[in-house]
Amino acid sequence: MKLIKYPKRRTWSQLLKRPAIDTLALEQTTTEILSKVKSEGDSAIKKLSLKYEGATIVRPLVNQEELKKAEQNCDSKLKKAISIAFNNIRKFHLAQKEKEVRLETTDGVTCWRKSVGIEKVGLYIPGGSAPLFSTILMLGIPAKLAGCKEIILCTPPNSKGELDAAMLFTAKLVGIDKIFKIGGVQAIAAMAYGTETVPKVYKIFGPGNQYVACAKQLVNREGVAIDLPAGPSEVAVFADQTCVPSYVAADLLSQAEHGADSQVLLVSCFDSVIKKILMELEKQLKVLPRKAIASEALKNSKAVLVLNKDEAFDLLNLYAPEHLILASKNSDKLSSRVVNAGSVFLGNYSCESAGDYASGTNHTLPTNGHAKAHSGISLDSFVKKITFQKITKKGIRLLGSTVELMAEAEGLAAHKNAVTLRLKKQA
C-alpha cells in the first residue's frame, strides 16, 4: 500500500481515481456473441459455451433429480450456515416492504403508491474459482419477497456440465423457478432476448467478468433494465486510535483477495495507527492462500494520513466507497458524517465479511464512485412503484380550476379541456 501524508485537497480527485475500466474495448466481441444468440437461440448458446467456456451443455435446464442430489451432497454444516444467512437476509429485506398509504391531497383527490414485483427477472452468477452461492441469497431473496413471478438464474457449469451442490441447494432454498447451466455473454443474451428454452426477462442482475459487464451495458441500451453499473469491488476504512489494527488489516485483506483489480483505501488522522495496521497487513498477507491476488490489489491501494476527522470524511465522501468500515469505538457518532457509501460497518466487530454473507444487509452494492447517486440492491430493485389516483366529482370540482389554469399557461388546451368537460357536466 502506498502511504500518502497530508495530501492537498486539490490533489484528492487524482488520488482517489479508480483504475479505469474499459469495457468499450470488448464491445465488438460482445456484440457479436449477443447477436448470434439473438438470431440462433439455443443452438448458438451450445456452440458458444463450448468455444468460450469449454463446457458441453446437453440440457441447460437443471432438473428435479439434480436438485435432489445437490441437497444430499451439500455439507450439512454449510446447509445450516446458508439457512441462518437466509433468515437474516430475509428479515432485513422483508422490513423494506412499503405500506400502501392512501393520501387525500385535496378533498376527493386520493393518491397512493403500490409496489408491484417486476414480472420476469434474471439473475446471473459467475463461475470461476468458487461457487458464489451467497450472491444467490442476495439477489434471490429480495426477488422472491418482491413477488416477481418468474425468477430465473444462469450460471456456467464445470467442464463436466455440472453445477456446485451449494449453489443448487441455495437456489432451491430461495425458490428460483428455473436454473440454467449457461454462463458468460451467452447467458446475458439468453435472458435479454429469450431463446427456445430460456425465457426473456425485463431486468438482469448479478456480477460477472468484463465481458458480462459489457454485455449487460449493451442489452441495457436496447431497453433491458440492469441492476447497477459495473466496477471492481472496494473497501475504505476509517481508523482511529480506538481501532484494533489486526482487525483492520484483516478487513483490508478480505477486500484485496477478491481480485487483482480490487481496491482498498485506509484513512486515518494518526500516523502511528496507520503504521500498526500496515505492519499487521504484511504479517497476515504472508500466510494468505490468495496472497498473489491480494498483493496485486494492494499495489493500487492507498493509506492516507489526514489532518482531522473533517478532512477524513470529506475525503471518504468524495471517494464514495462501496464498503465503508468505521474502525472506531466512536463509530455511532461518526456515522452521521457518511454521505456517500454503499454499506457502512460500525465499530471493531462489524467486519465486512459479516455483511458479505450473513448479517442481513445486501452485498450487491454500487462500486466505482456510483454510491454518490446509486443505492445497493434492495427490495426496491425488484419492484416498480406504480402511482394511482382516484378523483371524485367533488375532487375535480375543487382541483379543476387549478389544472385548467396551469394547462392553459403551458399552452396545452386539450389538457385543459379534459377538465372543463368534467366540470360542465356537473353544472
Add this chain to the structure above:
Amino acid sequence: MKLIKYPKRRTWSQLLKRPAIDTLALEQTTTEILSKVKSEGDSAIKKLSLKYEGATIVRPLVNQEELKKAEQNCDSKLKKAISIAFNNIRKFHLAQKEKEVRLETTDGVTCWRKSVGIEKVGLYIPGGSAPLFSTILMLGIPAKLAGCKEIILCTPPNSKGELDAAMLFTAKLVGIDKIFKIGGVQAIAAMAYGTETVPKVYKIFGPGNQYVACAKQLVNREGVAIDLPAGPSEVAVFADQTCVPSYVAADLLSQAEHGADSQVLLVSCFDSVIKKILMELEKQLKVLPRKAIASEALKNSKAVLVLNKDEAFDLLNLYAPEHLILASKNSDKLSSRVVNAGSVFLGNYSCESAGDYASGTNHTLPTNGHAKAHSGISLDSFVKKITFQKITKKGIRLLGSTVELMAEAEGLAAHKNAVTLRLKKQA
C-alpha cells in the same frame, strides 16, 4: 385512430410496437457538442447556444433581480394555482419518506437503512412552445424533500435572453439553488462535467428533445446517473360501458397534443363504446388549437376491441403504458389487474391532466414499455439508501461461525480470517 378487432395474441407484440426512436443517429453531433463543453467550458456554451438555439447568453446565472421581477410579472391567479399544486405534490412526496427501522437480525447484529439525499442534482427543463413550469414542481419538490444539497436547473432562454415569469416563480417557490439560462446538449454537458459557472452534478433529471435524450444517454455511459430512459409520452385507456365517451376522447386528445410522436391506445370489450369514443374524438379534435400535432399522433394510435377483461388487461400489461386510465365505474376492482404501468387514473373523474399538474402524483414516468421494470420519479429518485450495521462482541460470537463456513466454501480465506481473528480475541 386505427381500429383493430379481436387481434390474435401472437400479433400483440407487433400491434403494440412503439415508433422506433433512434437516438444513435444523433450520437456524432451530440458527442461533438459534449466534448466541446467538456474542454472549453463556459465559452463553448455561449458559442453553441448562439449557433443551435439562436440565444445570446450574457450572464447564464439568473440573479435575484430577475427572480423578483418574475414574481411581480407572473399572473396572480396562476401563482395561486401553482401554489396549490405545489402543496399537493409536496404532501404526496413527503409521505414517501422512509422511517429508519433498526432491525436486530441476530442478537447483537443490528442492521438499518438510511436515506441520504444525492448531494448534487441537475434538472433540465426544455424550452419550445410553452414554459414547462409543472416539470419544475415535479422534479424540484422531491429533490428538496430528499435533502439534496445543491439543486441546479438549466433551461433555454428566449431570443432576448429571458426566461418565462412562471418558470422563475416556480423555481423560486420550489427552492432551486441556481437557475442557468442554458439549453440543449450544452446544458446536459455543463451539468455532467461542470464549467466555470455551472457546478458538476451526480444525477441529471428532466425531459428534452432527441438531442437532449441522446446527450443524457451518453453522459450516463460516462458515469453520471440519469432519471429514466427517454421516450415519447403515451396513454392507454381501458373503457367499458360505464365510461363517459366524451371524457375518454378528451383524455386521448390531451395525450395526443403533446407531440406528433405521442401515442394513445384505447382498449375495450365493447364495439359500441369504441364507436362512441371515436365519434367524440373527431368532434373534439376539430376545435383543438394543436389539432395538427394531435392528428399526427393519432395516426400512430390504435383502438383495440378485445374479447373480455382478461384479454384487455393482458394486452395493457404487455404494453406497459406510461399513463393508464381505467374509464369505468368499477375502476377500484379493475385496478388490482394492473401489473405494468407508470401511473394509473381510476374512474370517470380522474383525468390524466389532474396528475400532470396538481393532484400530487409525479408526472415524470417510464415511457416506451419501461414501466415493466422502472418506476416513475419519486423521492426514491433523489436519495441513496445506505445500509448500516453494528455488530457487538456477542453478535460476532453468534454469527461468526456461519460467516466462516460460508467464506470457506466460497474459497475466500481472508474473509474467513477477518471473523476468526475477532472470535479469537474473545476466547
